[in-house]
Amino acid sequence: xxxxxxxxxxxxxxxxxxxxxxxxxxxxxxGNIYSFQHVEKPSEIAFDYTRTMLPPKKFFVRPKDEMLxxxxxxxxxxxxxxxxxxxxxxxxxxxxxxxxxxxxLNEPVDPYYKKRRENxxxxxxxCMPDEYCFCKSLGTDFAMHGFDLFLHELPDGWLVRxxxxxxxxxxWENEELFEELTEEDMRNFRExxxxxxxxxxxxxxxxxxxDMLDLxxxxxxxKKYEKICLGCGNCNMVCPTCRCYEVCDLWxxxxxxxxxRRYDSCFMETHGLVAGGHNFRPTRxxxxxxxxxxxxxxDPSAGFNCVGCGRCDEFCPAKIEHVKVLDEVREGLQ
Amino acid sequence: MTFQTxxxxxxxxxxxxxxxxxxxxxxxxxxxxxxxxxxPGQFVIVDIRGFGEFPISLCSTPTREGxxxxxxxxxxxxxxxxHKLKEGDIVGIRGPYGNGFxxxxxxxxxxxxxxxxxGMAPLRSVLWYALDTGKYEKIYLFYGTKAxxxxxxxxxxxxxxKHGEDMNCHVKLAYEVExxxxxxxxxxxxxxxxxxxxxxxxxxETFDVENTYALICGPPVMYKYVIKELLDRKLSPGRIYMTLxxxxxxxxxxxxxxxxxxxxSIKYVCKDGPVFTYWDALSTRGLI
Ligand SMILES: Cc1cc2nc3c(=O)[nH]c(=O)nc-3n(C[C@H](O)[C@H](O)[C@H](O)COP(=O)(O)OP(=O)(O)OC[C@H]3O[C@@H](n4cnc5c(N)ncnc54)[C@H](O)[C@@H]3O)c2cc1C
Ligand code: SF4
Ligand code: SF4
Ligand code: FES
Numbered sequence: 094x095x096x097x098x099x100x101x102x103x104x105x106x107x108x109x110x111x112x113x114x115x116x117x118x119x120x121x122x123x124g125n126i127y128s129f130q131h132v133e134k135p136s137e138i139a140f141d142y143t144r145t146m147l148p149p150k151k152f153f154v155r156p157k158d159e160m161l162x163x164x165x166x167x168x169x170x171x172x173x174x175x176x177x178x179x180x181x182x183x184x185x186x187x188x189x190x191x192x193x194x195x196x197x198l199n200e201p202v203d204p205y206y207k208k209r210r211e212n213x214x215x216x217x218x219x220c221m222p223d224e225y226c227f228c229k230s231l232g233t234d235f236a237m238h239g240f241d242l243f244l245h246e247l248p249d250g251w252l253v254r255x256x257x258x259x260x261x262x263x264x265w266e267n268e269e270l271f272e273e274l275t276e277e278d279m280r281n282f283r284e285x286x287x288x289x290x291x292x293x294x295x296x297x298x299x300x301x302x303x304d305m306l307d308l309x310x311x312x313x314x315x316k317k318y319e320k321i322c323l324g325c326g327n328c329n330m331v332c333p334t335c336r337c338y339e340v341c342d343l344w345x346x347x348x349x350x351x352x353x354r355r356y357d358s359c360f361m362e363t364h365g366l367v368a369g370g371h372n373f374r375p376t377r378x379x380x381x382x383x384x385x386x387x388x389x390x391x392d393p394s395a396g397f398n399c400v401g402c403g404r405c406d407e408f409c410p411a412k413i414e415h416v417k418v419l420d421e422v423r424e425g426l427q
Numbered sequence: 428m429t430f431q432t433x434x435x436x437x438x439x440x441x442x443x444x445x446x447x448x449x450x451x452x453x454x455x456x457x458x459x460x461x462x463x464x465x466x467p468g469q470f471v472i473v474d475i476r477g478f479g480e481f482p483i484s485l486c487s488t489p490t491r492e493g494x495x496x497x498x499x500x501x502x503x504x505x506x507x508x509x510h511k512l513k514e515g516d517i518v519g520i521r522g523p524y525g526n527g528f529x530x531x532x533x534x535x536x537x538x539x540x541x542x543x544x545x546g547m548a549p550l551r552s553v554l555w556y557a558l559d560t561g562k563y564e565k566i567y568l569f570y571g572t573k574a575x576x577x578x579x580x581x582x583x584x585x586x587x588x589k590h591g592e593d594m595n596c597h598v599k600l601a602y603e604v605e606x607x608x609x610x611x612x613x614x615x616x617x618x619x620x621x622x623x624x625x626x627x628x629x630x631x632e633t634f635d636v637e638n639t640y641a642l643i644c645g646p647p648v649m650y651k652y653v654i655k656e657l658l659d660r661k662l663s664p665g666r667i668y669m670t671l672x673x674x675x676x677x678x679x680x681x682x683x684x685x686x687x688x689x690x691x692s693i694k695y696v697c698k699d700g701p702v703f704t705y706w707d708a709l710s711t712r713g714l715i
Binding site for chain 1: 428429430431432474476477478479480500502503506517519646647672673674676677679680681682683684686687688689690691693712713
């Protein structure tokens with residue numbers, strides 16, 4: 094890894110240079126929430142944002158996405174991927190993207206996802222946790238890869254980690270904007286990280302989590318939450334690792350149709366429904382539990398299916414807390 | 428591309444029952460036709476362009492080249508469109524998907540095929556494969572059906588009831604609704620044809636557990652009961668194969684619909700299956 098310093102006075106020029114690499118999207122404050130939006134100048138960016146409502150997955154797996162277009166009885170691939178620069182992605186979301194990569198880039202490769210991933214630049218940005226974050230417990234609070242550049246806040250600028258070939262190219266092009274790091278910068282960086290590590294209010298006990306949950310299949314805690322949960326599926330939509338999709342064909346006119354996929358949620362009754370009306374997860378209980386099992390599954394090569402971003406808590410209308418549910422299930426076993 | 432489907436022409440449509448039709452298809456591209464290889468137990472995604480896609484098991488055998496067959500039950504929107512198609516029409520096909528049955532591993536063994544209703548479709552592929560290759564010690568087919576009119580591939584089943592023994596193929600049939608045709612069959616082939624459910628066909632049967640594999644396909648409720656019969660006869664869980672259904676969209680492990688299991692073991696029915704052993708069911712909750 095290469096480490097350099099970007100002094101604050103050079104930030105604007107650096108930011109403007111990013112436009113050479115693609116359309117720049119960054120967190121923007123809209124009402125009470127943040128979202129990744131197209132930005133033209135640094136003043137639009139909410140540098141102190143906590144989390145966006147939709148994670149960066151929306152650029153790669155879109156909420157509603159045209160896959161194929163039917164013309165003359167034949168499906169045509171829909172082209173036209175534009176290069177994007179995602180500025181200000183937090184570490185948990187970078188981990189989230191890597192989990193999606195495991196799914197979509199594994200054989201057979203998802204062509205849409207791959208093309209968009211290849212045409213994107215990820216610029217990470219350091220953050221301070223709020224009351225919902227628990228990424229530290231999951232080891233997703235620091236990204237070692239999955240980004241091109243990562244910007245860590247310093248009192249007078251940014252400590253930049255260069256994480257990929259593309260990152261090197263960007264740094265190379267902007268060589269005159271960067272400086273070597275001083276001892277003081279390193280000290281500031283360490284101090285920031287220490288302060289951050291101590292600011293987490295929420296901790297997930299992940300010790301033996303998978304086995305614990307498996308044993309607790311009939312826990313009364315699921316039944317308690319089944320009654321509280323509204324089954325709205327918000328938690329799925331906002332989760333950086335949830336990726337279920339539904340497909341349907343839509344007619345544009347008498348001769349043209351499109352095949353569209355859109356986010357689906359395992360909280361929907363139709364998720365496990367098959368022909369003849371048989372449902373493999375017929376009750377809210379089945380569906381609520383399923384989500385926790387899916388999120389807490391541990392893949393040896395990708396970790397848990399949860400990165401601790403806290404979105405599902407913040408955007409749950411029933412105020413259900415992910416960590417609390419898991420803790421209660423664990424307590425119920427003891 | 429992963430989600431592109433390939434033109435296949437319908438060569439023949441045959442009405443099997445009032446709900447099921449058998450479609451014989453061939454790829455329009457002769458090269459693709461030659462290179463299309465599949466295993467019994469695999470499935471394809473059928474694409475009725477502009478209307479949607481749905482998964483269907485291959486019910487023909489790869490031993491007979493140049494065409495493939497799909498047995499489609501009319502149950503809803505997509506399958507209704509499919510049933511309207513005629514000889515000469517084109518549909519899109521992608522696949523084959525899934526793992527299929529381990530036919531090579533089972534060579535030299537006795538196969539017990541247990542089919543319930545539409546479960547006959549994927550097992551017909553196994554049956555024909557086994558008969559065509561002649562590489563299996565003995566073949567049993569236990570087939571549970573509602574009524575005479577619902578027997579899928581009735582001609583073939585009755586033919587095997589009559590002549591199967593010569594090919595070491597023992598067919599047994601259980602029906603639930605009485606009718607003159609059933610009674611006629613029962614008279615001719617008792618006790619191999621009887622009134623009851625598919626598990627009734629196990630009565631009096633024992634298997635050489637060292638050399639037998641069971642292959643099951645049927646409605647979700649059937650598995651538990653059939654597996655019990657097999658375990659009672661000391662068949663090891665590793666010799667019990669079953670092919671499962673789930674809602675499927677992508678067929679290749681992306682869309683998440685077919686995920687089963689819990690935090691310790693998650694499986695995609697589309698790519699880890701649809702064929703699983705009973706060991707898998709013991710270690711992955713929700714599989715059956
Ligand atoms: C591996 C596999 C093999 C199958 N093999 C056969 C076969 O050989 N013969 C046969 O007749 N049927 C088979 N099926 C079931 C067949 O896929 C469904 O009957 C069909 O998708 C129903 O679609 P529909 O629109 O007519 O039904 P509807 O009831 O109208 O379905 C409503 C919606 O749910 C979807 N849906 C319903 N059931 C399923 C399902 N199981 N998988 C995916 N989507 C579903 C439909 O596409 C539709 O959009 C198989 C299913 C699987 C998973
Ligand atoms: S489960 Fe909740 S906390 Fe975990 S990654 Fe998804 S939205 Fe974030
Ligand atoms: S967001 Fe909350 S209420 Fe809605 S489905 Fe998820 S857990 Fe239930
Ligand atoms: S069918 Fe899409 S993941 Fe299995």
